[in-house]
Amino acid sequence: MSLLFEPTKGMTDKSMHYCPGCTHGIIHRLVGEVLVELGVLGKSIGVAPVGCAVLAYDYFNCDMHEAAHGRAPAVATGIKRILPDNVVFTYQGDGDLASIGAAEIVHAAHRGENFTTIFVNNAIYGMTGGQMAPTTLIGQKATTSPYGRDKATTGMPLKISEMLATIDGAVFVERVTVHNVAGIRKTKKAIKKAFQVQLDGKGFGIVEILSTCPTGWGQTPVESLSWLENNMIPYYPLGNFRAPEEAK
Amino acid sequence: MAKILMKGNEAIAEAAIRAGCDCFFGYPITPQNEVPEYMAKHMPKTGGVFVQAESEVAAINMVYGAAGAGFRVMTSTSSPGMALKQEGISYLVGAELPSVIVNISRGGPGLGSIQPSQSDYFQVTRGGGNGDYRIVVFAPSSIQEAVDLTIKSFDIADYYRNPVILLGDGMIGQMMEPVEFNLSGKTNLPKKDWATTGTNGERKPNIINSLALASEDLERHNYKLQKKYDEMEEKEVMHETYKMDDAEIVLVAYGTTSRITKNAIDSLRENGIKAGLIRPITLWPFPNKAFEEIPKTAKSILVVEMSMGQMIDDVKIANEGRLPIHFYGRAGGMIPSPEEIANKAKEIVGGAK
Ligand SMILES: Cc1ncc(C[n+]2csc(CCOP(=O)(O)OP(=O)(O)O)c2C)c(N)n1
Ligand code: SF4
Ligand SMILES: [Mg+2]
Numbered sequence: 001m002s003l004l005f006e007p008t009k010g011m012t013d014k015s016m017h018y019c020p021g022c023t024h025g026i027i028h029r030l031v032g033e034v035l036v037e038l039g040v041l042g043k044s045i046g047v048a049p050v051g052c053a054v055l056a057y058d059y060f061n062c063d064m065h066e067a068a069h070g071r072a073p074a075v076a077t078g079i080k081r082i083l084p085d086n087v088v089f090t091y092q093g094d095g096d097l098a099s100i101g102a103a104e105i106v107h108a109a110h111r112g113e114n115f116t117t118i119f120v121n122n123a124i125y126g127m128t129g130g131q132m133a134p135t136t137l138i139g140q141k142a143t144t145s146p147y148g149r150d151k152a153t154t155g156m157p158l159k160i161s162e163m164l165a166t167i168d169g170a171v172f173v174e175r176v177t178v179h180n181v182a183g184i185r186k187t188k189k190a191i192k193k194a195f196q197v198q199l200d201g202k203g204f205g206i207v208e209i210l211s212t213c214p215t216g217w218g219q220t221p222v223e224s225l226s227w228l229e230n231n232m233i234p235y236y237p238l239g240n241f242r243a244p245e246e247a248k
Numbered sequence: 249m250a251k252i253l254m255k256g257n258e259a260i261a262e263a264a265i266r267a268g269c270d271c272f273f274g275y276p277i278t279p280q281n282e283v284p285e286y287m288a289k290h291m292p293k294t295g296g297v298f299v300q301a302e303s304e305v306a307a308i309n310m311v312y313g314a315a316g317a318g319f320r321v322m323t324s325t326s327s328p329g330m331a332l333k334q335e336g337i338s339y340l341v342g343a344e345l346p347s348v349i350v351n352i353s354r355g356g357p358g359l360g361s362i363q364p365s366q367s368d369y370f371q372v373t374r375g376g377g378n379g380d381y382r383i384v385v386f387a388p389s390s391i392q393e394a395v396d397l398t399i400k401s402f403d404i405a406d407y408y409r410n411p412v413i414l415l416g417d418g419m420i421g422q423m424m425e426p427v428e429f430n431l432s433g434k435t436n437l438p439k440k441d442w443a444t445t446g447t448n449g450e451r452k453p454n455i456i457n458s459l460a461l462a463s464e465d466l467e468r469h470n471y472k473l474q475k476k477y478d479e480m481e482e483k484e485v486m487h488e489t490y491k492m493d494d495a496e497i498v499l500v501a502y503g504t505t506s507r508i509t510k511n512a513i514d515s516l517r518e519n520g521i522k523a524g525l526i527r528p529i530t531l532w533p534f535p536n537k538a539f540e541e542i543p544k545t546a547k548s549i550l551v552v553e554m555s556m557g558q559m560i561d562d563v564k565i566a567n568e569g570r571l572p573i574h575f576y577g578r579a580g581g582m583i584p585s586p587e588e589i590a591n592k593a594k595e596i597v598g599g600a601k
Contacts, residue, residue: 041447042446065444067312071312073308074306074313077299079317104305115414
């Protein structure tokens with residue numbers, strides 16, 4: 001019998017707590033696969049956020065830290081500076097990274113910290129029950145924007161990749177999606193490039209991944225995939241915003 | 249070894265480097281700026297890490313990262329910055345990460361002033377972070393003591409896997425005194441086999457974490473932490489007494505204030521008033537026993553602080569209602585003079601006209 005498929009060694013065999021249809025799990029797997037394929041799992045140290053991925057420390061099969069809400073980039077800075085030969089990454093949601101941790105991510109990028117950030121943008125605070133995030137779309141209903149997000153009082157959704165791409169130290173910035181198979185393939189490539197940039201000692205890399213939250217959005221898993229495609233991608237264009245020559 | 253003349257802040261920084269501090273993370277704030285400045289200059293020479301963080305919030309979380317990786321880490325700040333560090337301090341305790349946090353405090357509340365003050369006593373002993381936690385707090389009264397306690401702080405932090413706070417008022421940070429550096433030579437500290445250095449494929453992943461979703465798990469963790477606090481209370485209390493044997497009035501003061509209070513005590517004794525001093529060196533754990541040992545000659549207690557009265561709460565707990573307690577304090581960066589303190593003592597013992 002030949003082996004056609006097996007779980008990645010990059011993940012533990014703990015069963016995940018994510019809701020049915022949530023794409024956090026796919027993103028975990030891609031990161032795990034990349035760490036194994038690059039042969040760096042044994043020297044990897046990950047930093048989990050506060051958000052639905054808070055338990056990521058139980059899922060990645062490498063050393064992990066659980067950081068305070070939004071502070072993962074500062075924690076990663078502390079680790080990477082004293083262990084420059086290890087591979088360090090943060091895994092953060094949009095409330096974590098774009099709201100409470102906006103200062104930490106901007107300044108980690110600004111200093112050109114040599115670690116990798118996996119940024120899961122699901123346009124909502126999933127964990128706390130579906131409140132509005134800085135990334136929630138105009139008109140999108142959330143528990144704290146029950147009439148739909150209103151530009152007049154809450155501004156326009158924050159485009160993190162575009163914003164970070166203006167910072168010199170952010171050498172790799174790419175936005176991808178996991179709502180379909182082609183997107184998943186591209187996401188894996190982007191994650192691999194971002195980690196390669198770190199291995200090459202080039203500086204800060206971030207992959208923004210558009211992700212679904214069927215529970216927070218009040219949709220079925222299938223509906224949420226097409227909602228992402230039809231609503232998020234038009235506002236959050238996919239593509240690479242910055243890369244060193246060889247990673248283009 | 250010959251003594252060298254050093255400013256408090258620089259002496260604390262040098263002591264940290266000699267104690268094997270691998271990383272320093274900080275943010276500028278007066279009156280502690282000489283600590284990060286000294287670190288920026290000297291850490292790179294020994295292969296150490298210095299990062300000027302974007303805020304005190306970030307600095308304490310960098311501490312969390314590097315401490316979790318198993319290294320000796322320090323941060324320093326002053327009062328408003330200490331307020332911002334509270335979140336990270338609570339996480340450090342929860343995740344059991346050793347680290348040294350220096351607070352060269354200034355007047356408050358709010359932006360307050362940059363002058364010496366002792367109005368952060370509650371902040372360091374009661375904590376502003378969430379959760380059931382305790383931290384050993386050292387309050388040196390001289391630069392030499394600041395050096396010795398900085399070195400000791402790293403050992404204690406490693407031994408208990410808990411942060412340690414060194415509290416100096418602005419005076420300790422800014423004044424110059426001759427110091428020497430005596431290393432503790434402590435070698436029996438536990439191995440950091442919990443640190444995140446990469447599994448190398450040879451062991452199960454190490455996880456630095458303060459989350460325990462199941463109530464039974466968190467309660468078990470709380471009991472485990474409590475056991476450490478109990479041991480700290482048993483082993484780490486430090487205090488000094490001065491002329492206490494026949495004291496009729498017991499003055500209680502720490503840090504800079506204790507030095508001025510000693511002068512007041514000497515002048516009181518010249519005037520026939522038998523005064524003595526209890527000087528807490530650890531603010532937590534508080535030297536309760538010293539209060540049980542107050543001689544029968546004592547009729548009253550006078551607490552002296554550069555605040556509106558914070559340590560007085562701990563004195564009341566330690567005194568257990570035995571003696572009447574009085575207070576003399578100056579605030580906002582005003583430093584009490586020996587005469588003011590002596591006059592207050594005279595008033596209490598009935599010697600003032
Ligand atoms: C200091 C602090 N504030 C608020 C919270 C509550 N909280 C937990 S998760 C979360 C939002 C997470 O949303 P996001 O980062 O988008 O992650 P998601 O759950 O959507 O993956 C919040 C506000 C907290 N734990 N700590
Ligand atoms: S709440 Fe949303 S983001 Fe969180 S696990 Fe459920 S679907 Fe995923
Ligand atoms: Mg989210």
